[in-house]
Amino acid sequence: MTTALFPGSFDPFTTGHRNIVDRALRLFDRVVIAVGVNSDKKYMFSTEERVGRIRALFPEGGRVDVVSYSGMTVDVCRQVGAHCILRGVRNTQDMEYEQTVAAVNRTLAPEIDTVILLADTEYKDISSTLEREKLLHTQCS
DSSP states (O other), rough: OEEEEEEEETTOHHHHHHHHHHHTTOOSSEEEEEEEETTTTSSOOOOOHHHHHTTSSSSSHHHHHHHHEESSHHHHHHHHHHHHHEEESSSHHHHHHHHHHHHHHHOTTTEEEEEEOOOOOGGGTOOOOHHHHHHHHHHHH
């Protein structure tokens, strides 16, 4: 069984993220969405809310699992049996950043590859930051 780990803060999980997962399911038997916890970062939603919202999008017992983690991404890959880190990129800045992170991960864990999916055109302008802004404006009105 091939398993990919899709790590991120997912604050919130967007339609662009969903598109990456749906496309990844054509390439992998299983996708584990790993919700990152960083004590130095301020989130709009708690870890439990982020995990719960994502779990609500995917059928229980299906090919998508959702976990939370802190620490190194390669460590959670090993814990869940993933041989691949899945990333989505929207633009050249995302690509440069992901190349740097992939190189570090490859040094730490040569057995784990990174697979990058390019955002579909209709999702290239969607970001968690913009989604948070929309939510804040909706709450204020």
